[in-house]
Amino acid sequence: MNFDHLIVHLTDFYHGHTILAIVLAVVIVLLICFRPQAMLKTIGILAALAVVVYSLSLAIDMARSGRSHKKEMIQTER
Numbered sequence: 001m002n003f004d005h006l007i008v009h010l011t012d013f014y015h016g017h018t019i020l021a022i023v024l025a026v027v028i029v030l031l032i033c034f035r036p037q038a039m040l041k042t043i044g045i046l047a048a049l050a051v052v053v054y055s056l057s058l059a060i061d062m063a064r065s066g067r068s069h070k071k072e073m074i075q076t077e078r
Contacts, residue, residue, distance in 0.1 A: 014021045
């Protein structure tokens with residue numbers, strides 16, 4: 001998982017939809033100020049989901065590279 005790719009998408013969204021991005025940021029800040037307990041729960045759930053997705057993508061990448069190395073070793077033996 002490449003965080004640079006995510007940052008590029010976020011900055012592209014900001015440059016393409018500046019007003020919408022500012023409104024979304026203001027709404028998130030207001031929600032954090034007026035409903036901190038609900039927002040902390042939401043942030044915790046999102047963080048847990050991000051960890052799960054990152055772990056799965058890391059496991060998939062490891063399995064994919066292991067398979068490719070196995071194929072290379074099998075082909076070089078023949």
